Amino acid sequence: MSGQPKNTGFMPKHQDEAAGFSYWETKGWLQDLDAVVVGGGIVGMSAALHLRANHPDWHILILDCTTLGGATTRNAGFACFGSPSELLEDWKQLGAESTVDLVKMRWEGLRVLRQTWGDDAIGYQACGAIEAFTDADLMDACNEALPDLNEALTDVLGHPPF
Incomplete structure (x- = not known):
């Protein structure tokens, strides 16, 4: 037992192996x-x-x-289709059409969630959102992109989102 401190607990022989199913x-x-x-x-x-x-x-x-x-019990308790900075990054990475398709899927998912459970049961409130920036350049880029984002997403959401 040289090298081991006294009064320590015993380690299992195979601690990395799962117990398996009964x-x-x-x-x-x-x-x-x-x-x-x-x-x-x-x-x-x-x-x-x-x-x-x-x-x-x-x-x-x-x-x-x-x-x-999973993440449901650890999130911040909000449902959204994407903030301007998130959507701007999607737009850059995926392109305009794929970003609009992504928002369509998110919006449809929120619609199905609300239809399945009801707004009261899930505590849904359409209260809008605010995005806070610590990077002035990112804020300027988002402000410049808002007209394009609004134009692209109005048909999906039924109104300009930003």
Whole structure:
């Protein structure tokens, strides 16, 4: 025992190996799966609900690395389609058409979420947003891009977003 401090706990022989699944877990949960959803947060659970609605006879497994649902329980509690600086970066990286498509998917996802659960149940309030900048150049770039972003996104959202 040279080199080890006294009164320390014993380390398991194979601490990096997972315990594995029990016989009952394997037989009851992991056989004959039709779909596996990775993530038990709001997105994963919504995906699982839609799978169940479209395929009521399917065996669906939801996996998450935590006991509660992923990023859903750790986010700042807001739903958005993207801030001006985020969308400007998307525009630069993906192009205008792909950025608009991305916002369409986010907006549709928010619509489905609200329709599925109801605004009261999820605490939804369309209250707008403010983006704070610490970089003056980024703020100027976003201000310059607002007319283009508004024009591109008005058809998606039904009104100019910014």
